[in-house]
Amino acid sequence: xxxxIYMDYHATTPMDPRVxxxxxxxxxxxFGNAASRNHAFGWKAEAxxxxxxxxxxxxxxxxxxEIVFTSGATESDNLAIKGVLEFxxxxxxHLVTLQTEHKAVLDTCKRLERQRQERIDELKLMxxxxxxxRDVSGEELAALEIKHELEKDEVLKxxxxxxxxxxxxxxxxxxxxxxxxxxxxEAAITDKTVLVSIMLANNEVGVVQPVAEIGALxxxxxxxxxxxxxxxxxxxxxxxxxxxxxxxxxxxxxxxGPKGVGALYVRRKPRVRLAPIIDGGGHERGMRSGTLxxxxxxxxxxxxxxxxxxxxxxxxxxxxxxxxxxKGLSAKLDMLHLNGSMEHRLPGNLNVSFxxxxxxxxxxxxxxxxxxxxxxxxxxxxxxxxxxxxLGIDEDLAHSSIRFGLGRFTTEEEVDFVIDLMVKAVTRxxxxxxxxxxxxxxxxxxxxxWAAH
Amino acid sequence: MxxxxxxxxxxxxxxxxxxxxxxxxxxxxxxxxxxxCGDVMRLQLKITDDGTIQDAKFKTFGCGSAIASSSxxxxxxxxxxxxxxxxxxxxxxxxELSLPPVKIHCSVLAEDAIKAAIKDFQEKxxxxxxxxxxxxxxx
Numbered sequence: 001x002x003x004x005i006y007m008d009y010h011a012t013t014p015m016d017p018r019v020x021x022x023x024x025x026x027x028x029x030x031f032g033n034a035a036s037r038n039h040a041f042g043w044k045a046e047a048x049x050x051x052x053x054x055x056x057x058x059x060x061x062x063x064x065x066e067i068v069f070t071s072g073a074t075e076s077d078n079l080a081i082k083g084v085l086e087f088x089x090x091x092x093x094h095l096v097t098l099q100t101e102h103k104a105v106l107d108t109c110k111r112l113e114r115q116r117q118e119r120i121d122e123l124k125l126m127x128x129x130x131x132x133x134r135d136v137s138g139e140e141l142a143a144l145e146i147k148h149e150l151e152k153d154e155v156l157k158x159x160x161x162x163x164x165x166x167x168x169x170x171x172x173x174x175x176x177x178x179x180x181x182x183x184x185x186e187a188a189i190t191d192k193t194v195l196v197s198i199m200l201a202n203n204e205v206g207v208v209q210p211v212a213e214i215g216a217l218x219x220x221x222x223x224x225x226x227x228x229x230x231x232x233x234x235x236x237x238x239x240x241x242x243x244x245x246x247x248x249x250x251x252x253x254x255x256x257g258p259k260g261v262g263a264l265y266v267r268r269k270p271r272v273r274l275a276p277i278i279d280g281g282g283h284e285r286g287m288r289s290g291t292l293x294x295x296x297x298x299x300x301x302x303x304x305x306x307x308x309x310x311x312x313x314x315x316x317x318x319x320x321x322x323x324x325x326x327k328g329l330s331a332k333l334d335m336l337h338l339n340g341s342m343e344h345r346l347p348g349n350l351n352v353s354f355x356x357x358x359x360x361x362x363x364x365x366x367x368x369x370x371x372x373x374x375x376x377x378x379x380x381x382x383x384x385x386x387x388x389x390x391l392g393i394d395e396d397l398a399h400s401s402i403r404f405g406l407g408r409f410t411t412e413e414e415v416d417f418v419i420d421l422m423v424k425a426v427t428r429x430x431x432x433x434x435x436x437x438x439x440x441x442x443x444x445x446x447x448x449x450w451a452a453h
Numbered sequence: 454m455x456x457x458x459x460x461x462x463x464x465x466x467x468x469x470x471x472x473x474x475x476x477x478x479x480x481x482x483x484x485x486x487x488x489x490c491g492d493v494m495r496l497q498l499k500i501t502d503d504g505t506i507q508d509a510k511f512k513t514f515g516c517g518s519a520i521a522s523s524s525x526x527x528x529x530x531x532x533x534x535x536x537x538x539x540x541x542x543x544x545x546x547x548x549e550l551s552l553p554p555v556k557i558h559c560s561v562l563a564e565d566a567i568k569a570a571i572k573d574f575q576e577k578x579x580x581x582x583x584x585x586x587x588x589x590x591x592x
Contacts, residue, residue, distance in 0.1 A: 358491055360516040364456065364464060375491055375516070384491065396488035432470045432520065434495035434512040435488060450487030 005414045008370045009254075009348060009407030010203050010231060015299070016256035016408065022302040023258065026295035034292045035283060045294045052301025059304040060229070060248060061239030062265050068284045069297055072262035073230045076249035077104040077197075079264050079288065080226045083274030084195050084247070085112065088224075089164050092192035096170045098180055098199070099390040100207075102228055104249075105197050109169040116166025123163070127156045168192070176392050177341035178207030186217055195224045201232035204374060204387040204403055205340030206349025208236055215244030224272060230254050234307030235315060235346050240265060246272045252296065256408055257303030261296035264288075314408060319347035321406050321415050326350055328419035333426055335439075337397055339374075339388055348406035353397040354422075356436035357429040362402060365425035369418050374401040396435075396445075456517055457551040463521035468528050471510040473497040478581055479507075481574025483566040492519045492559065496526065496566035500574050504535045511566075518556040522546050522563035535571050 006014070026048060034049045036042025053064040070076045081095065093116070097109055121141065128136045128144050136144060150156055170188045175181050180198055189196070196218050201208045211227055218225035226247035232238055234255045240248060248265035252258055266272050266287065280289030329352065330336055337353040351374075354362060359373030374385030375398070383389075384398035393401075404418070430436040435445060456464070473480045479499055486493040492515030499508040509527040513520045525546060530538045546552075546560035 356514060358515050358519075360491075361464070361520060364461075364517040394489075396491075399488070399491035432467060432512050433514045434484065434493055435514045437472065437512060445488060450489070450493070451485070 001411075001413050001417060003368045005369045005418060007404050007406060007410065007414075007418060008372055009405035009410075010206075010403065011372060011405065012253050012259065013256045013407055014409065015258060016303065016306060018306060019257050019299045019302045023295045023299040026298050030294075032294070034294055035281065045292075048298050049292055049294060052297045052304075055301035055305045056250065056263055057265075059233060059308045060250070060265060061241055062248075063268065066240075066265050066268050068264045068266055068287045069292060069300075070262045070264055070288055071260055071293070072253070073102075073228060073249040073251035074104040075288075076251070076262050076264040077102070077226075077228055078108050079274065079277050080247040080249060081105065081108045081195065081197060082112070082277050083287070084224055084226070084272070085167050086275035087273045088194045092190075092194045093164070093166070094168045094170070094190055094192040095195050095197065096172065096185065096188045096193055096223075097197045098174055098209075099171045100174050100178065100202055100204075100387045101197065101199055102203060102230075105199070105228060106171075109167070109171075109197075112167035113169050114166065116163060116168065119163050119165040120160055123156060123159045124150055127153065127159065174207075174390055177344070178202060178205050178391050179341060179344060180209055180214065182210070182213055182217060185214065186221070189218075189221045189223055193221070193223045195226055197226040197228070199231070200227050200229040200238060201236065201346050201349075202340070202387065203231050204385060205351045205391065206231070206346035207340045208232060208344045208346060210344075211238070211243040211245060218246075219244045231346060234304075234311055235318070235348060237311070240267065252300035252303050255303050255307045258296045258299040261293050261300045263300070310408075315347045318406050318410070321410055321412065322347055322350055322404075324412065325404060325406070325415050325419060326352075328416070329422060332419070332423045337393075339393060339397075339401055340391065348410075350404040350406075352402055352404075353393070353400040354402065354426050355397060355400055356433045356439060357426055358399055359401055361429055362400075362422075362425055365429060366418075366421050369421060371405070372403045374403065375399040459550050460518055460521040460552070463524040463550070464517040467520060467524040469508075469510050469524065469531075470512065472512065473499055473508065473510050478577055479574070481570040481572070481577065483569030483571075483573060485565045485569050486515070486519075486562050488514065491515060492562060494519065494523050494562050494566045496523065496563075496570045498530065498538075498567075498570045498574065500535060500571075506530045506533050506535065506538055515559065515562075516556070518550065518552055519559040519562060521550055522552075522559045523566065525549060526563045526567055530567060535574070538567055539571055541567055 030044050032041030032045035034045040053067045057064040057067050125136050131148050198209055215225050224246040227245050228249040230251050246267045251262035274287050276287050278289050283289050335355040339351040359375030363373055374388045384395055388398040475482045481498045483496045494513045497510045498506050501507050509530050511523040511527050513523040543560040543564040546563050547557055
């Protein structure tokens with residue numbers, strides 16, 4: 001067995017050797033630009049891209065004409081949200097998403113909210129200039145807003161009603177098991193809602209959302225549905241027809257393909273339109289300009305083909321390994337907390353809090369194993385994972401969480417090794433944890449007045 | 454982020470992990486930090502009647518740097534007078550372990566733990582002997 005052991009497949013995956021083999025010629029012999037229409041080099045590259053497009057489409061049950069290649073899922077998320085919002089501006093400016101979405105979705109939404117607020121602030125300044133008959137600076141805004149009672153100003157209200165910049169966003173809190181509450185989702189959709197963005201599977205807790213129900217609801221309400229499917233593709237069954245999804249973000253590097261290439265599925269029937277966020281040569285039917293990453297796309301196609309072919313067997317194998325890991329850990333350690341639903345979960349994901357032990361210290365103690373933690377002790381904010389907190393998990397348990405991500409190359413031997421190592425590390429760190437000692441003495445840690453620092 | 458050799462050394466071979474009898478009149482206990490913040494340090498000092506730190510034990514819930522900072526201060530305070538021990542600053546701890554900026558709070562916690570343990574010892578003593586006697590005995 002080779003060390004260190006990789007158990008962080010949600011972060012990225014190694015390339016499958018078959019993918020690398022498929023890509024190889026496109027770095028040298030077949031290096032053409034897929035947009036070169038007038039010579040054999042271009043034709044060959046174009047043919048390779050179109051083959052890959054079919055392979056990626058097949059993975060999600062789509063038509064190849066619905067696939068737009070991008071640089072990865074972050075770009076796809078940005079394109080889906082910003083592109084839809086810009087195109088459907090006349091219909092509305094409201095988005096609904098989940099607090100546990102990936103930052104590529106959340107930070108995109110936050111920027112759009114900020115843009116709307118900035119536009120409103122501009123209008124307030126203009127209105128105050130009108131009311132005072134002089135120039136007004138940004139610093140004066142807050143004071144003058146109160147003085148001139150802008151809150152009740154009917155003119156300003158009309159102006160704000162005409163704002164077409166940015167967006168308003170509802171961030172739904174998931175249930176304790178990480179799943180979206182469908183009744184809350186339905187209630188959040190208004191006549192101004194243009195898009196619902198909810199991921200297929202979560203990158204931290206592996207919770208798989210009921211996309212078919214969400215899709216049906218969105219269709220009924222006449223709003224578009226985007227899903228970031230990055231973590232779920234090739235691991236759980238998914239297709240665009242049964243889930244009635246309109247936009248899907250995909251990336252190659254989470255399914256044994258290369259980094260730096262992804263796609264956005266854009267439904268054609270009924271047709272979904274997008275404004276591009278990158279302008280240029282009009283590649284990808286005008287939705288994403290930029291010379292295509294031919295070798296990367298070929299690898300992406302091959303990875304998608306393998307993911308589809310091996311999904312069933314791989315899901316079964318990973319589930320067995322995950323169960324082995326969970327059983328092994330819980331047989332030898334007490335006070336473990338599973339984060340997120342066990343039932344609606346990616347087969348290769350296990351997210352556990354080892355109470356009274358801090359996650360980063362645990363990772364340091366098992367340095368031969370690559371995992372990740374929600375402790376985020378290294379972040380300047382010292383805030384633990386926002387995903388775990390959205391699930392209502394106490395901050396101390398969030399600091400104690402470890403995410404295991406199992407994948408295509410994980411072996412039973414590795415799982416057993418990790419169980420042993422974890423048991424040793426947790427036992428040692430608990431022996432030196434004042435909280436563990438206090439808990440064992442029966443002291444209720446919540447009753448202590450801790451000085452936050 | 455890579456850890457420095459000194460942090461790894463103190464983390465893997467932590468010195469003076471353990472518990473002293475908190476009811477012993479010569480033991481001062483400092484419990485600082487908060488579980489919600491991801492670090493709690495408990496430092497216990499056994500202090501002689503003339504104010505010398507005879508023994509030190511710690512238990513820490515926290516990252517590697519927090520554990521290393523605790524381990525380091527137990528070594529540093531042993532044999533010191535309480536007057537000298539309270540002079541240990543977080544800067545010295547951070548420098549010794551080459552802590553990066555995001556880990557400076559670990560060294561702050563260790564400094565606070567020393568001060569809290571000594572304060573606890575002095576309060577216990579004051580209760581036992583009366584404030585005047587306590588002040589005159591621990592110079």
